[in-house]
Amino acid sequence: MTNKIIEPIATEPVFVENYDLQSANTLAIPATAAYFCEVESRQQLVNALAFAEQKKIESLIVGEGSNLVFANDYQGLVIQNKLLGIHVLEQSVDEILIRVGAGENWHALVEYCVDHGWYGIENLALIPGLAGAAPIQNIGAYGAELKDVLVQLTYIDKASLETTQMSNANCEFAYRQSVFKQRLKNKGVIADLTLRLFPNAKPSLSYPALRDQLPNDASPKQVFDAVCKLRQAKLPAPSQIPNAGSFFKNPIVSSTQLGKLKEQFPGLVSFAFEGDHKIAAAWLIDHRGWKSKSIKGVGVHQDQALVLVNPRRAKGSDVLGFARQIQDDVQNSFGIWLEIEPIVIG
Template sequence: MLIQENISLKSLNSFGCNANASHFCIIKRKDELNDAISWCKHQQKPFLILGGGSNILFTKDFDGLVIKIDIKGIELVKETPSDIIINVGAGENWHLLVKYCVQKSWGGIENLSLIPGTVGAAPIQNIGAYGVEAKDCITQITAYDTQLNQWVTILNKECQFGYRTSLFKQEKNRYIITEVQFSLQKQPTLHTDYGAIRDVLHRKQIKQPSIEAISDAVIEIRTEKLPDPTKLGNAGSFFKNPTVSIEVFDALKAAYPNIIAFPISNTEYKLAAGWLIEQTGWKGKRNGAVGCYEKQALVIVNYAEATGIEIYNFSEEIIQSVLDKFGIQLEREVNVV
C-alpha cells in the first residue's frame, strides 16, 4: 500500500472543490486497510474514508490520511429458485452494480439506478430514491471496527437504518465498510407507485414493466431532473426532508395550504425541503460561482471554481431563510469536512 503526500482531492469529489490531503492511499484489499489504520495510529493522524466523493463537501484541507476504498468484486453467495444473495466489494460503482443486477433480472435495487458513488457508501446514509432504500435489500455488512480494532459482521437489523441515516452515519468514522451483502429477487415486487415512473411507463405504453423498464424510466427521470456532476459540480440533495409533528404540520398547512408533505406515521409528517426552499425564493438563484439548481431546489451547484466554504455559506443562507419563514430547521444531507 502506497501512502502519497499532499494530494489534491479536487477530482475525487463531485462538487469539484479544491482541498488537499496531507496523506492519501487507495485500498484494494482488506489487509491493506489494516496497514493503513496501523499507520494512522503510529503517526497519530486522523483518517477519512472516501468512496466516490459524491456526498461530501470539502471546506478545508485534511491533515491526515484520506483512505479511498477501491475493493472490488461481486461474489455469488447463494442462489435459490426465488432469491440471489451476493457479496459486493465496497469499492464497486453503485450504478454499475445496479446495471449488473438488472441485466441478470435480479430485482430489488432497480429504482436506485444512476445514484453516483460506491457500494460501500450506500449503507452510510441508506441511499434511497423512488420509494426504495438500500436497506430493503442489504442483509449484512462487513466492516473494520476502529473502536474495537477488529473485523465485524453487522446484520441489517443492527444497522439502525432510517431515512438517510444508519449506525454508520451516527457513529461517524467508527466503521470502515469493505463488503455489502444483498438479497435480490428473481420475481421481485416492482415499485412503480411514484408518479414520475408511472408517467414514463404510460408514455412508453408499458403495461407490465420489467425491472429493466423501471431502471430505464428512473434513468430518464434523473437525467432530466438532476445535474450531471461531471458537467456541473453537485452532491445531489444537499438537505434532508425535515420531519415534523402532526401539530406543526397542521399549523403550516393552515398558513400555507399548498405545502408539500406526506405522513410517515400517525404522529409525524415529512415536509418537502425543496418546496420550502423554493418558497423562500432560492430556486435558480446564483451567488458568484454557487447556485441553487433551477430544476431542483434541493441541489446546490458549483458553476465554476467555488470553494467548499462558499458552498457551505450559501447553504447557511438557505437554512436561515427557511428558518425565518417557516420556523423549520433544515439539516444537511451532505457530509461536511
C-alpha cells in the same frame, strides 16, 4: 505462447503527500489531504489504517466523494476504496444472495443485477458513488432504500482493526440515516455488503412518476430504464456542473405541525411518511426565491432548488456559508431547520 504473470497486490499502499482532493469530490471543492492512498485489498486497508495510527492522524475512507463537503484542508489520511468483487453466495428459485465489494460502483452493480433479472435495487439506478458508501445514509430514491435489501455488511473497526458482520438491524437505518452517521461516525470501514435480491418479486412502483408510466408487472429492466430517464431529466450531472445531489434533507413533521403550516402556506408540498409527513425542502427553498440565486460562485440550481451547484469551484466555507443563509431564511420564514444531507468534513 508465454504465460501471463499475474502480479500479486502489494500489501503496502502507496502514500501520497499533500494530495489535491478537487477531483475526489463531486462539488469540486478545492482542498488538500495531508496524505492519500488507494486500497485494493483488506490487507492494504488494514496497513493504511495502521499508517494513520502510527502518524497519529485521522483517516477518512472515501468512495466517489459524491456526498462530501470538505470545509477545510484535511489534515489526515484519505483512503480511496478500491475493494472489488461481486459473488453469488446462494441462489434459489425465490432469492439470490450476493456479496459486493465496497469499492464496486453502485450504478454498475444495479445494472449487473438488472441484466440478470434480479429485482430489488432497480429503483436505485444512477445514484452516484460506491457500494461501500450506500449504507452510510441508507441511500434511497423512487420509493426504495438500501435497507430493503441489505442482509449484513462486513465492518472493520478502525481502532481495534477487528472485523465483524453487522446485521441490517444493527445498522439502525432510517431516512438518510444509519448508525454510521451517528454512534459509529467515522469509526470504521465497510468492506463489503450482502444483499438479498429476488427473481420473481413485484416491482416497487409506489412513486407516482413510475406508477403512471409502467405496467404492474414491469420487469427490473423497465423500472431501471424509467428511473434513469427520470433522473437524467431532473438532476444535473456533477461532471457538467459540480454538485452533491440534494444538499438538504426533506424535513419530517407531525400531522399537527403540517396542519398549522398548511393554514399559512396552502401550496406547501408534502408526502405521507411513516405516520408523519415529509415536507418538500425544495418547495420551501423555492418559495423563498432562492432558485438560480448565487453568492461567491455557489448557487441554487435553476431547476432543482434542493441542489447546490459550485460551477466556480468555490471553497468549502463558501458552500457552507451559502447553505447557512438558506437554512436561516427557511427557519425564519417557516420555523423549520433544514438539515444538510452530505457529510461535512472538518
